[in-house]
Amino acid sequence: MTRLAPLEPPYEPKVEDALKRLMGPVEAEPLKLFRTIAHHDVLLDRFRQIGSSLLSFGRLPAEEREIVIHRTTALCGAGYEWGVHATVFAPAAGVDAEALWRGDVLDGRAGVLVRLCDELHETATVSDELWAELRAGWPDDQLVELVCLAGFYHLVSYACNAFAIEREPWAAQPPA
Numbered sequence: 001m002t003r004l005a006p007l008e009p010p011y012e013p014k015v016e017d018a019l020k021r022l023m024g025p026v027e028a029e030p031l032k033l034f035r036t037i038a039h040h041d042v043l044l045d046r047f048r049q050i051g052s053s054l055l056s057f058g059r060l061p062a063e064e065r066e067i068v069i070h071r072t073t074a075l076c077g078a079g080y081e082w083g084v085h086a087t088v089f090a091p092a093a094g095v096d097a098e099a100l101w102r103g104d105v106l107d108g109r110a111g112v113l114v115r116l117c118d119e120l121h122e123t124a125t126v127s128d129e130l131w132a133e134l135r136a137g138w139p140d141d142q143l144v145e146l147v148c149l150a151g152f153y154h155l156v157s158y159a160c161n162a163f164a165i166e167r168e169p170w171a172a173q174p175p176a
Helices: 013-024 032-037 041-056 062-075 081-088 097-102 108-123 130-136 140-162
Strands: none
Touching: 013 032, 013 041, 032 041, 032 108, 032 140, 041 097, 041 108, 041 140, 062 081, 062 097, 062 108, 062 140, 081 140, 108 140, 130 140
């Protein structure tokens, strides 16, 4: 059962504007996550700015972005956010969301990204060995984005889990 109910319309004008901007051109009810964060209108707007920057204006290829998002939300047990991304973003990015939830061993660049997520989650830092691999494969701007992306999706996971946000009816459910 949800701990903090998502706001329902009618919304305050500032909240309505932020929710519309978060949803973009999609004509659908704003996500429960967004409507829950909307209890704090200033944070909702900042949340929108960071999230939009990472999803729409990031410098990582979509596949790499989604690997980090799926693995981070899986590590945090954030089935809500994992399910939204598994349904909306994973297919187009060519990402096996279920493998990332299970923690299957991946090779190549994907494996390096999974290790990054795992190390950040477990230790809040990156080992020298892994950092050398990251430096060899990604430019500085993408290294910043990778770490910030994992951090932002920890925040998203914390919100989803702490507020016990109920799964969107259309979103994928994590594997058992």
